[in-house]
Amino acid sequence: MVTMTVTASAPRTVLVLGSTGSIGTQALDVTGRNPDRFRVVGLAAGGSDPRALAAQVLEHEVEAVAVTRSTAVEDLQLALYAEAQKRGYARGEFRLPRIFAGPDAVEELIDAAPADVVLNGMPGSQGLGPTLRALKTGAVLALANKESLIAGGPLVKAAARPGQIVPVDSEHSALAQALRGGRAEEVDRLVLTASGGPFRGRTREQMANVTVEDALAHPTWAMGQLVTINSATLVNKGLELIEAHLLFDVPCERIDVVVHPQSIVHSMVTFVDGSTLAQASPPDMRLPIALALGWPDRVPGAVPPCRWDRAASWTFEPVDTVAFPAVELARHVGSVGGCLPAVFNAANERLVAEFLAHNTSFTSIVDTVSQVVEAADEWRRPPRDLADVLAAEQWARDRAATIMSGGK
Known part of the structure; x- marks a missing residue:
């Protein structure tokens, strides 16, 4: 022996x-x-x-x-x-x-x-x-x-x-897991899921008087203030679209966003043969964190799994791009590339800070970010170094402040 x-x-x-x-x-x-x-x-x-x-x-x-x-x-x-x-x-x-x-x-x-x-x-x-x-x-x-x-x-x-x-983001962790199911050339589309935030189903007009407290009341996740507000405006999903494009080298036009209020399916990959692989687990960030720390190995018992002996319904619906224009704005920004994503993100950080300080309205966050992006022609070029990125971000914050004060 x-x-x-x-x-x-x-x-x-x-x-x-x-x-x-x-x-x-x-x-x-x-x-x-x-x-x-x-x-x-x-x-x-x-x-x-x-x-x-x-x-x-x-x-x-x-x-x-x-x-x-x-x-x-x-x-x-x-x-x-x-x-x-x-x-x-x-x-x-x-x-x-x-x-x-x-x-x-x-x-x-x-x-x-x-x-x-x-x-x-x-x-x-x-x-x-x-x-x-x-x-x-x-x-x-x-x-x-x-x-x-x-x-x-x-x-x-x-x-x-x-x-x-x-x-570590649950959506991109889900995509990384699902992508194990096929070769890169077999991927047709990536599908990011969104909870829809606290204002899912509301029209733009119904969000005109949203308060800071309203926007911080996320229905699924417990997060910091910036991410929570970004989830309410769907800017977070726009940022995740750009992130998925950069992480997995899939063009922005082949990345979809779908609203899934239950937050059980964290994202999906559709392959060229019509098959879609989805990663499902309870909404607990310890799973993607554990997987990222141990990658490519799984950590046993990271979170309790879904229960299949209990009735449950999962629903999916398209994003209302009129009420929530951030996703399509991000798709444009990600497709252009260069320093424009830095401009988009920095302008949004400035606007969220102003909203939290009660200096601007909820719907004006994305509206103003869109105006900053529209004016950012000089930042469509790729950054040469870190200083370039910091300069683009400072320009975006300054431009956002100018627009807020009524300037052009």
Whole structure:
């Protein structure tokens, strides 16, 4: 009888960027429940919630942490000592992690704490620099920060080796899974599903007086404010259309968006023979997060599966492009390419901030973004470098402010 010894592979090392946000906290739940598979070596956050960040540092025994707000360092240090005391550490037993602070802190962390996987869950286009830095290290990029790919598309694609970017968005994770069912040349269309947000079925006129509170009441997902508002306007689905185009090299005109209120089918791929493969699971982001961290392997027990012993109905309906023009605007932007997606995204971020501050109306968000895009002829060219993308974004924010103030 031959005895075989199987050596378990070491856990994958992981950096979590945006650790105190929705994606980050769920990623840490996944890694915490699977210590044999993953080991967190660094965390990054804005620094606005030092107590939450301190708890994460101690819970996951992290040795390096970054905060983008320079003034948050002292608050974080105090929170770390308080958390250590609460957990029963004796005086002198607890060692502070290495702390990076300031606008370049996240990229410094990526260089200082090499990891197998970098999960970028930072909000908005501020994630572009860290995305490029993570790709440069050779780490797998688990990308939840779609804005960095959208804003810096040509730069990001040029920096990434084949298969280095693994999507975290549930829709793109679903597409990646379904695409395993056929060769690239067999793909006819990609189909992104959308919940429809809180205003599904309303006309444009019925959304004229929508409040911030109304728009933040998403029927399915719990997300940050920017993503939640983007889901309400369907800008998020427009961004996902551009992301799918960049990730999977499928032209924008062959990417459909369909409203699926139950949020069980996360996206689909239709093949040239008429077959459609769909990925279905309960609306729980821990599944795509776990898959991205472990790709191409699945993590057992990531979430409870759908129940097939209970009656359920799944419905699908077309997007009302009159009430929600963001998807077709994004299709145009993605088809043109260049710096235009960066303009689209940055203008939208500015308008969402103004809406949250009660300075503009809900329907004016996409209306104003459309005007910014229409005026952006100079930004149809590809970006030469990161500075080019940042310049396009600043132009878009400034143009949006000018339009809002009544200028041209």
